[in-house]
Amino acid sequence: MSERVVIIGGGPGGYEAALVAAQLHAEVTVVDTDGLGGSAVLTDCVPSKTLIATAELMADMGGAAELGVIPTDHQGDVAAHLTVDLGMVNARVKQLAADQSADIAGRLEREGVRVVRGRGRLDGPQRVVATAADGTETTHDADAVLVATGASPRTMPTAAPDGERILTWEQVYDLTEVPEHLVVVGSGVTGAEFASAYLSLGVPVTLVSSRDQVLPGQDSDAAHVLEEVLTRRGMTLLARSRMESVVREGDTVAVRLDDGREVRGSHCVLALGSVPNTVGLGLEEAGVILEDSGFVRVDRVSRTSARGIYAAGDCTGVLMLASVAAMQGRIAMWHLLGDAVTPLDLRKVSANVFTAPEIATVGWSQLQADSGEILADTVVLPLSGNARAKMQGVHDGFVKLLCRPGTGIVVGGVVVAPRASELIHPVAIAVAESLTADQLAQAFTVYPSMSGSIAEAARRLHRV
Structure with a gap:
């Protein structure tokens, strides 16, 4: 039976x-x-990454002029002349x-x-x-x-979602009009992803973070790059700012902080955990x-x-x-x-933050290496020297690998780049199969390619 x-x-x-x-x-x-x-x-996952796919296209178009693509009747930023139909999206x-x-x-x-x-x-x-x-x-x-x-x-009695102006991440897909100003409360993975996506869609975004940096649980070097990119693109980041309440007032929302400050916007997305x-x-x-x-x-x-x-x-x-x-x-x-x-x-789970740029990780972290929880050699290779990155107008991001001293076994990695979710896979295989940095380096990569930076980072971990 x-x-x-x-x-x-x-x-x-x-x-x-x-x-x-x-x-x-x-x-x-x-x-x-x-x-x-x-x-x-x-x-x-599926809804948010579908929304982010549209946001990625807008972000790519923001750099189109650098690659020589300009509107026939305008000069300057291509994305500035595009609009998003949020209802259609x-x-x-x-x-x-x-x-x-x-x-x-x-x-x-x-x-x-x-x-x-x-x-x-x-x-x-x-x-x-x-x-x-x-x-x-x-x-x-x-x-x-x-x-x-x-x-x-997770919600709070002082910040109750109404499904119209005060929203959980499950409710944003009922919006039919682009917010005039979005306030995102919470700077973990969900908050960072929505802040990045709506910023790419052309929405002014304020991110309220109770921590010192966005993505407090992620690699600090990666979080620093993301902060730089988001603020450079116009996002307002309020670090060390704890939300006390969110109140709707007609067609606006007021996000009150515990230090007495108030942030106003047209909509608020709550990313307070689960x-x-x-x-x-x-x-x-x-x-x-x-x-x-x-x-x-x-x-x-x-x-x-x-x-x-x-x-x-x-x-x-x-x-x-x-x-x-x-x-x-x-x-x-x-x-x-x-x-x-x-x-x-x-330790073998690869994860990704779908921001622009993406942040992918696997294995042991830099924080664990710095704290002495594991002994590891580390190399960080900026993408600014990667030929394919230059061709595509990619200026931000890096590849980081961690390997054990002596054996050279790869125990962790971080990729900050467009499509980092795809690039992390060879590092994840190395971690899962206990490959050495030399073995990872000796696998052929296509030239030019972003993945070439993974092999180059592995070569720099070679010890004679």
Whole structure:
């Protein structure tokens, strides 16, 4: 008899787990509330990166004159003579998200996965109750359950979103007109991405950051480059400024800071972090231990404290990336169903901040090397000397590699560049496979190419 697997949540952690379980001949049911793909597809990753794709085009056009491209009836900045139809952009965003969700649904159907629309909750460790929108309940017995319910934007009573002028990052896609002045509160990855995107779309942006720099959790050299670029392009950065409240006043918003200052704009995007969707799921009653913050506690093979219950994705708070959620879900099913499994290793996870320029990272960080947590040699190679960068008018960015003294094994890397999300891959392979800097350097690269700087940085780490 096949193992019965019930998955609560249809995001990357859930649907990727379902595909693995089906491949291993389990009987799989996914209980999904909002739509397959979850927030990653419907309200977060896919929508935001689709919006950013338009912003990237605008940013590229901003440098068109340097490359000899000018309007036939104007002189100067090409982008200054372009406008963005935000209603059209957001309509495309929503359509692409819906199409991606439909693709996932089709794939699950072809693989024999049963999808139940409703809000799932545990009724003990081996039973899931799904409540449909009309209140109808269905019960699904399981040999194992995977909880993949994700997380939601964090809000505050003093800064309540209204969906029109005060917005979470999930609500910006309902805008049909370009904001006159956007205030972004929060300088983490989400805040930085939206600030960069709307700035590229021609919107005046003020970024309110409670920290000393944008992207406090990222490589400080990379964050410094991004700050320089954004402020040079006209963004106002208020560092060490903590938001106290956001109030709507007609067609404007007032962002009040705890030092008495006030910032006014037409719209405000709140990027205050996330809270796990774990309330009311019957987790603790089933024996699942939650952290004080509400996240589900899991080990490196996605097991919770309750036998037969696994968890994956943002509800675990492990590392809030769609790629990590998907891997956690796969690992859970490989472990449950007896396939070969390697525990999750966060040192091998590559991540990207989709700003302009992008910031991609993998492995050990400069901060960890500086603190003595790991011994590493470091080389930083600016892109300003890269031939392809010069051709494309790219002035900002660098490649950074970290390797172990003695062995020369590559243990980390940072790329700050256009399409850094693509350029980080060879570094990620080096980290994952414990390649040496010499091995990375000796692989052929195309000339001219941005990736040539990765090989050059590796050559500079050669020790005789």
